[in-house]
Amino acid sequence: MSTKSYWQRFERQRISRRRVLAAGGVGAAGLAIAAACGGGDGGGDNGPDATAVPTGTNGGPKYGGRYVYHIEGDWGTIDPLTSVGFAPGIFPRIYSALLDRSRIQSDVFYFDLAEELEQPDAETYLFKLRQGVKIAPNTLGIEERDMDAADVKSWFDRIDGDERAVLSPFAKQNLESVTVTDPQTVTLMTNKPYAYTLFRIGAPLGSTIPPREFFEQGLDIEAQGVGAGPFGTIKAGSFSESGGIVAQRNPNYYRTADNGDQLPYLDEIEAVRISDRQPRRVSFLDGQIDSYTAEDRAEVDGLLDDVSDALVTETANNTYIAFNMHPEKAPWNDEKIRKAAGHALNRQEFVDLIVGPEGGRPNGLVHWPLGDFALSPEELEELQPYDPARSRELIKEATGEDSIDIKVMYPVSDIQFHDKHLPIFLSQMAEAGFNIEEDVRDFGNWLVNYQNLEYDASLSLNQVYETAEIPLDWHSVNGPQGDRNFGTGIGGLYPEIEAAIADTKTKTDPDEHIAAVLETQRMIYEKGPSFLPIMSWTAFTLYHSYVKNVPTGLGATGLYLWNEAYIDKGE
Amino acid sequence: MQRYIIRRLIQGGIILFVLSVVVFLLLRIAPGGDPAAFRCGFTCTDDKIAAIRKEMGLDNPYFPVSVDLTDPPFVSFNGESQYWRWVRELFNGSLGRDWNGAPVADELQNRLPVTVELLIITLLVTIAVGVPFGIVSAVYRNSPADYGARFGAILGLAVPNFWVATLVILIPIQYWDYAPPLTKTIAFFDSPWDNLRQFVPPAIVLAAVSAAGVMRLTRSSMLEVMRQDYIRTARSKGLRERIVVIRHALKNSMIPVVTIIGLQVAALLGGAVIVESVFNLQGVGIYFLGALVRKDYQVVQTLTVYIGAVVVLLNLGVDILYAWLDPRIRYS
Numbered sequence: 074m075s076t077k078s079y080w081q082r083f084e085r086q087r088i089s090r091r092r093v094l095a096a097g098g099v100g101a102a103g104l105a106i107a108a109a110c111g112g113g114d115g116g117g118d119n120g121p122d123a124t125a126v127p128t129g130t131n132g133g134p135k136y137g138g139r140y141v142y143h144i145e146g147d148w149g150t151i152d153p154l155t156s157v158g159f160a161p162g163i164f165p166r167i168y169s170a171l172l173d174r175s176r177i178q179s180d181v182f183y184f185d186l187a188e189e190l191e192q193p194d195a196e197t198y199l200f201k202l203r204q205g206v207k208i209a210p211n212t213l214g215i216e217e218r219d220m221d222a223a224d225v226k227s228w229f230d231r232i233d234g235d236e237r238a239v240l241s242p243f244a245k246q247n248l249e250s251v252t253v254t255d256p257q258t259v260t261l262m263t264n265k266p267y268a269y270t271l272f273r274i275g276a277p278l279g280s281t282i283p284p285r286e287f288f289e290q291g292l293d294i295e296a297q298g299v300g301a302g303p304f305g306t307i308k309a310g311s312f313s314e315s316g317g318i319v320a321q322r323n324p325n326y327y328r329t330a331d332n333g334d335q336l337p338y339l340d341e342i343e344a345v346r347i348s349d350r351q352p353r354r355v356s357f358l359d360g361q362i363d364s365y366t367a368e369d370r371a372e373v374d375g376l377l378d379d380v381s382d383a384l385v386t387e388t389a390n391n392t393y394i395a396f397n398m399h400p401e402k403a404p405w406n407d408e409k410i411r412k413a414a415g416h417a418l419n420r421q422e423f424v425d426l427i428v429g430p431e432g433g434r435p436n437g438l439v440h441w442p443l444g445d446f447a448l449s450p451e452e453l454e455e456l457q458p459y460d461p462a463r464s465r466e467l468i469k470e471a472t473g474e475d476s477i478d479i480k481v482m483y484p485v486s487d488i489q490f491h492d493k494h495l496p497i498f499l500s501q502m503a504e505a506g507f508n509i510e511e512d513v514r515d516f517g518n519w520l521v522n523y524q525n526l527e528y529d530a531s532l533s534l535n536q537v538y539e540t541a542e543i544p545l546d547w548h549s550v551n552g553p554q555g556d557r558n559f560g561t562g563i564g565g566l567y568p569e570i571e572a573a574i575a576d577t578k579t580k581t582d583p584d585e586h587i588a589a590v591l592e593t594q595r596m597i598y599e600k601g602p603s604f605l606p607i608m609s610w611t612a613f614t615l616y617h618s619y620v621k622n623v624p625t626g627l628g629a630t631g632l633y634l635w636n637e638a639y640i641d642k643g644e
Numbered sequence: 645m646q647r648y649i650i651r652r653l654i655q656g657g658i659i660l661f662v663l664s665v666v667v668f669l670l671l672r673i674a675p676g677g678d679p680a681a682f683r684c685g686f687t688c689t690d691d692k693i694a695a696i697r698k699e700m701g702l703d704n705p706y707f708p709v710s711v712d713l714t715d716p717p718f719v720s721f722n723g724e725s726q727y728w729r730w731v732r733e734l735f736n737g738s739l740g741r742d743w744n745g746a747p748v749a750d751e752l753q754n755r756l757p758v759t760v761e762l763l764i765i766t767l768l769v770t771i772a773v774g775v776p777f778g779i780v781s782a783v784y785r786n787s788p789a790d791y792g793a794r795f796g797a798i799l800g801l802a803v804p805n806f807w808v809a810t811l812v813i814l815i816p817i818q819y820w821d822y823a824p825p826l827t828k829t830i831a832f833f834d835s836p837w838d839n840l841r842q843f844v845p846p847a848i849v850l851a852a853v854s855a856a857g858v859m860r861l862t863r864s865s866m867l868e869v870m871r872q873d874y875i876r877t878a879r880s881k882g883l884r885e886r887i888v889v890i891r892h893a894l895k896n897s898m899i900p901v902v903t904i905i906g907l908q909v910a911a912l913l914g915g916a917v918i919v920e921s922v923f924n925l926q927g928v929g930i931y932f933l934g935a936l937v938r939k940d941y942q943v944v945q946t947l948t949v950y951i952g953a954v955v956v957l958l959n960l961g962v963d964i965l966y967a968w969l970d971p972r973i974r975y976s
Binding site: 152 | 675677678679681682688689690691692694695696699742743744745746747750751754810813814817821822823825826827828921922923924926930934937938939
C-alpha cells in the first residue's frame with residue numbers, strides 16, 4: 074500500500090494540445106491530471122494548488138463506512154438535466170461525465186467516461202470512451218452494462234429538447250452536432266471555436282450522464298438515480314426532495330487503486346439537509362456529520378478548540394458581490410465616473426472587515442479563484458488602486474463638482490455576507506464623493522428589475538462564476554447571458570472591447586486563451602469597467618480526523634474524486 | 645346539534661373559498677417579482693424563463709372567467725386558468741409541483757407527520773405544565789408557589805423561542821457532549837427513543853410560550869370561578885377542598901382555556917417555523933417559510949388554505965367541546 078499522499082501519486086505532464094488522454098502512466102486507476110497545454114505546473118500565482126491531504130495511517134485504506142455531509146437547502150428533484158442549487162454535489166457520485174476540466178486549475182483534467190480526447194480542429198472534440206464503465210446493480214431494471222456513446226448522444230438529445238436544461242444555453246449557442254461513430258466514439262462539434270467547451274461538458278451541474286434507459290423507458294429520473302459512478306445506486310427510500318439521500322457503493326465501478334483495490338472504499342455517501350448553521354455546527358461536533366463548512370477563519374479556530382485533530386481544507390469560492398453600473402445611462406456613460414467608482418472601493422478593507430486577511434482576497438474583473446485567468450495583485454494595484462482623492466478629482470473633471478448624486482439599487486437579502494458588504498460599500502462611496510440614493514427592493518422585485526435593466530446602478534449579489542466567460546461578458550453590450558438580461562457592458566460604447574471579449578471565447582488554445590482574457594481585462598480597465606467584483610472568499614471545511622484521502626484544491630472537480638476516500642475510526 | 649354542525653361546515657366552506665381567492669390574488673399582486681424569474685436565477689434567458697413559466701402554469705390567465713367592462717359582451721371564458729388548475733389539484737390531491745419541481749403532495753406527506761407530532765407533543769406539554777401550575781397558582785394565591793409559577797410564566801412569554809432553542813442545542817454539546825439527533829427526522833415507530841430525543845426538546849421550547857399563556861389564563865379563570873356562589877355552596881356543604889377545586893371549579897374554568905388551546909394550534913404553527921429550523925426538523929413550518937421567501941405560489945396558497953381548514957375545524961371542535969364542558973350551552 075502506498076503511503077504517499079493522495080495527490081502526490083498524480084503527476085502533471087505536458088502533452089499535445091491536440092490530444093489529451095488518460096495515459097496509463099498518469100494514474101494507474103485511470104485518473105488523468107494533465108497539463109493539457111502549456112500550463113506547466115499550473116496554479117499560477119493566483120491559483121490555489123491541489124492540497125495534499127494526509128492518507129490513513131495504521132495500515133492504509135479500509136473498506137466500509139458511510140461519509141455524511143451536509144447541504145444547506147432543498148434540491149427538489151435529482152434530475153441532472155435541470156436540478157440546480159444543492160443537488161450537483163451528489164451527481165458526480167452517482168453518474169459519470171465525459172471529462173471534467175477544473176475550473177479552479179484550468180490545466181487539470183479528470184477523465185471519467187472518456188479516456189481520450191482528440192481535437193483535430195478548433196470545433197471538433199472526438200472522445201474515445203473508456204470500456205468497463207459499468208452501471209451499478211439496481212432495481213429499476215436497467216441492465217448492468219457498460220456506458221457507451223449512445224448514452225452520451227441520448228443525453229445531449231435531451232438537453233437539446235428541453236429549454237430548462239442547465240446546458241441548454243451552451244447547446245443552443247455553441248453545439249452544432251453530436252455524432253456517434255461506434256459504441257466507444259462520440260464526436261461533439263461546435264458551430265465555432267469555443268474556448269469554454271471542456272469547462273461546460275464536465276461540470277457537475279448539468280453535465281453528468283445517466284443511462285439512456287431512463288429516457289427510453291420513461292423512468293422517473295427526478296426521484297431515482299442509477300449510474301456508473303462510484304456510488305451509483307440510491308438506497309431505497311433514502312431520497313427526499315428536501316435534501317436527503319444515501320448513495321451506495323457501485324461494486325461495478327471501473328476504477329481500482331494503485332494497489333489493485335477495487336474502488337470506492339466507502340460503502341455509502343449520505344447528504345443530509347441542515348439549513349441552519351447552529352444545528353450544522355452541533356451535528357459536526359457531535360459526530361453526526363463528518364464534515365462542516367465554517368463561516369470564516371474565526372469559526373474554524375473556535376471549532377479547533379473542541380475538535381483539535383480535525384482536518385481543515387481551504388477552497389477558493391467562485392462567489393462574489395459586485396458593483397454594477399449601467400453604462401448607457403448617465404452618469405455611468407462617462408468613463409471618468411466609472412473609473413471614479415473603481416478608485417472609491419477599498420477592496421482590501423472589505424476583506425479585512427468581513428472575512429479577515431486570511432479569509433479572502435480582492436478581486437479584479439476576473440475573480441482571483443480562477444487562477445491564471447485573474448490579474449495578479451500587483452497589476453491590480455496599478456489598474457484599480459484605492460484612491461478616494463483621485464475619485465473626487467475624476468468626479469470634478471466630469472461634473473465640475475467634487476461629489477455626485479447617484480442611485481443604487483440593492484435587495485434586502487440574507488445572502489451570505491451581503492449585509493456586511495453594504496455598510497462598507499456605502500461608507501466608502503460616500504467618502505469618495507458619491508452621494509447615494511438607496512433604492513432598496515425585496516429580493517424578487519430586485520431580481521426582476523435587475524433582469525430587465527431597470528436600474529442606474531445595482532449591487533450584484535453572490536454571482537457564482539466558474540469560468541472567466543461571464544465576468545468578461547458583464548462588459549459586453551449583450552451582458553452576461555448574451556441577451557441583455559441583467560446587465561449591459563461598455564462593449565456597446567467601445568467596439569474594440571466588444572471584439573476583444575468575443576475573441577477570448579474563440580481561443581481554444583489554453584495559453585492563448587489565458588493571455589486574451591488578461592489582455593481584455595487590461596483594455597476594460599483603460600476605459601473604465603462597468604462591473605466591479607469586490608472580493609471573493611475562501612471556504613473552510615473541517616473534516617473529522619477519521620475521514621481520509623479527502624480530495625481538495627480542485628473545486629467542484631474534487632467531487633469526482635471521492636472514490637478513494639475512506640473512513641478509519643480505528644475500530 | 646347535527647344541523648348546527650352542518651351549518652358551520654357550510655360556513656367554513658365559504659370561508660375557505662374566500663380565503664383561497666384572497667390568498668391567490670394577494671400572492672400575485674404583492675410586490676416581490678415573478679417566481680419563475682426567481683427560480684430561473686442568475687443564469688436566466690428569455691427562453692428558459694418562458695419554459696419555466698409554462699411548467700409552473702404561469703402562462704395561463706388567473707381565473708376561468710375574465711371580465712372586461714370596456715369590451716362587450718364584457719365576460720369571456722378562458723380555457724385553462726391558474727386558479728382553476730390549482731383548485732382542481734387541491735381536490736384531486738395531486739397539489740401540483742413546488743418551486744423546485746417536487747410534487748407538493750409528496751412533500752406534505754413527508755412533512756406533515758413531523759409537524760403534527762411536534763404540535764401534539766407541544767400541546768401535551770402545554771396542558772401538562774400550564775393547567776396544573778395555573779390551578780396551584782390560583783388555589784395558593786399570593787404564596788411562594790404562586791409567585792414562582794407567575795415568574796416562570798412571564799419568563800416563558802418574554803424570552804424569544806429562537807434564543808431558547810439555540811441554547812437548548814448549544815449548552816448540552818458544550819458541557820456534556822450531548823446533542824439530539826439533528827441530521828434527519830426519525831419516525832416514532834422506527835426508534836421511539838430517538839424520536840422522543842429529537843422531538844421533546846423542540847416541543848418544550850415551543851411549549852414555553854403556550855404553557856405560560858395557558859397557566860395565566862387557567863389561574864385567572866380559576867380565581868373567578870372560585871369566587872362564584874356555587875363554590876361557596878359546595879364548601880358550605882362541607883366538601884373537601886380537593887373535590888371543590890377539581891369537580892366544581894376546574895371544569896367550569898376550562899372554557900376559556902379550551903378556547904385558547906384550540907387557537908394556539910395556529911399560533912404554534914408560526915413558532916414551529918423557527919423551532920423546526922433550529923432543530924432541523926423537516927416539517928411543514930420550514931417548508932412554508934422557504935416557500936414564502938421565494939414566492940412559491942403553489943405551496944403558499946395550498947398551505948394557507950389547509951391551515952385555514954384546520955382552524956375552521958378546530959373552532960368547530962372547540963364549540964362542540966363547550967357544550968360538553970357546560971351543559972347549559974345548547975346549539976340550535
